[in-house]
Amino acid sequence: MTNLIAAVAGFAVLTAGGGWALSKAMPLEAGVVVAYLAGFLAFLWLVGGGPALLDWAHGRHTEHSVPGWTRFARFSLDHKVIGVQYLFVSMLVLAVAGLMALVMRSELARPGLQFLSNDQYNSVMTMHGIGMVVVALTAIVGGLGNYAVPITVGARDMAFPRLNALSFWILPPAVLLLLAALAMGGMDTGWRAYPPLATRGGVGKLLFLLAFVTVGFSSIFGGVNTLTTVWTMRAKGMSLRRMPIFAWSMLSAGVIMVMATSVVAASLIMTVSDRALGTAFFDAAGGGTALLYQHLFWFYSHPAVYIMILPAFGVVLEVLPVFSRKPLFGYTLAAGSFLGIVVLSFLVWAHHIFTSGMWDFLKIPFMVLTEMISIPTGAVFLCALGTMWAGRIRMRAPMLWAVGFIVHFLVGGLTGIFLADVPTDIHLHNTLFVTAHFHFTIVGGTIFAFFAGFYYWFPKITGRMAGEGLARAHFWLFSLGFELVFLPLFYVGAQGVPRHTADYPARFAGPELAASVGAFVAGLATLVFFYNVWASSRSGAPAGDNPWEAKTLEWTVSSPPPAENFASEPEVTDSPYGYGAA
């Protein structure tokens, strides 16, 4: 614990104090950037990265992990510890960003301004947005991925354990910086941070941009690690066709993380440079163009939604065979679809900016390519339904969430067609219809799949079963609340209410109030979830090695798995989905 306290203190002193001191000698924002870099490095060094680096430089052995709960506060190299660290931080951010959603929905419960100013509303909305983006990027990929991927492919750890620890410990400074940004005047641009709005205004915006860049680096390192682990560390006999489908999805997401993230990092650094160094990449007065940012931003941020959703597909297709007692239907089709989505995801970004003034005739190819993504995505639905068909379905908590995924992600996907289609998008772009659509894809997709995977691997991680009754209550409350928030917003948006607004015409009071009630129901569901995790990890029924009678490698070892996972190197001789009777 002392290392963590020292690291946070070092970070705060260097970033805040350093920023203040340097601002005497140079422009404020340039000073803050330098101070943040120093604070950031100090945090990583003090939290344990420094000693690990010295060990490595001197050829000494670094302790992989230590027993006791304090290992979760250390610079641990153990992928299972890092997985739990990711889960903890992503759930913490989920709670904070979820509270911000409740603040927004409280303000929006009635027409007119209640207790927030327009400016406060914009800041809360921006922090909710970036917070939930961090959750969607880290909960499955960082949490479940780190924990499960090495074991499911039969490896002792990730390929680069130090890099793995680094990619996790990069996150806390970013989260601290976001909280500081809220205190330093906030950020009124939404998480997309479009200039020129992002290049004007207080230092809070600079902190936001720096935090976003930092999260990007974490994602790149995580992607490199996942790719290398899945590609090179599979157990003997695990050919590509015998790889669990979750590993395929993480491999696909890893490609996007490595290839796309650097582009958004570049666009954010260009924005920082416009602010702190006086360049004019996005400033029309200086010869730049604001539209360039939108292209660069969406060149990353559209693929980024596939970083969120591909691992979700993987989790759901991993859960369905186990609880349907059937082999995965269309294994090759599913893996091929993931790779197809990776390729297409890079070719569709401009559908986010059809109204920006881009050249008219470019809109048609972007529309066609965007709609083509529904082909591999539809194939995933076929694999899901085909797996369940003629199965012997066991309706346990993970299965419930996986079925919830199918229903809600279907709505998300189908409403996306309106936004790919140029004529309807021109009306619906930047309305609450879009807000409802992407919450159906990211919450209905990524978050439902995350809960499916969380309840699925919870016995493996803790050695105890999660309370089934509470998990069901969580599911039904959350589904109901979630639908109550976003179904009305499709209507309100199509009728003429733009997104990112703190108020709306009084004639929408009814559906907006329903949405606010729904938000609190979903919030209650999340409390049930947190209580279940706390209670079940302390006193749940012992799980045994393989409570779900699953066939992937992680279920052949104890719960929780021993240090370095396997006593001897496992050997794979068949597909991981050998369920069912002929």
Add this chain to the structure above:
Amino acid sequence: MSDWKRAVPIIGAMSAALAVALTRVLAAVHLMPGVVAAREAAIVDSAFAAVLRIDVLIFAVVIATLAYILLFFRAGAEGGEGKRFESSPGRMVEIAWMALSCVLTLGLAAYGSEEFLALRGSREAEVDVQVRAAQWSWDFSYPALNATPASLILPKGKRARISITSEDVLHSLWIPAFRLKQDALPGRVNTLYVTPLVTGTYEIVCAELCGLDHTNMRSTVEVVEPEEFEARLKGETW
């Protein structure tokens, strides 16, 4: 294959019932605005209705299939294992599904392209308006008529060219009654063409987050009879 003999009529009936029910609900709710005030609005509405029909159909079939699965393929208390698919009929299902989704997608794309070209329409215009957006208001000017009214005024039935730019940050001119939207960018002029068809006063909304008072950055557009147009403009100018 006996599974299928029982399943197809049941899933078919459930899909049809669901599709009819959903269509009724959606017709009662009527998602798009009631006012269709421009040539372009009618095109967007017909594109919206077409996509909605396809969406309802896909939703109904998938949900009916899922419901059938959850009703008929549940494990009892005894548990047990499911049936393995034989690979050859499984492969046929995969091929049929992929072929169908390719046809649907390309059909949608072709239809969308056609509607887009119709929406884009002619680049000739009889009325020229310039719009300058600034935090947090809209300025309108008619250079040919030397007029700067407080709101946008357009003659019914005449094609208008609206040239939009911004003085500061991004904004977006959105007229829900026309179903049209065009961003305003500093240092750049974007054009929007529209042919209003119904007289009346409609909302203009800013649809791109532009800072503090984005929520209240509103104005109106008034569509008037062509013979009243110039007189209205003179009356409004100050």
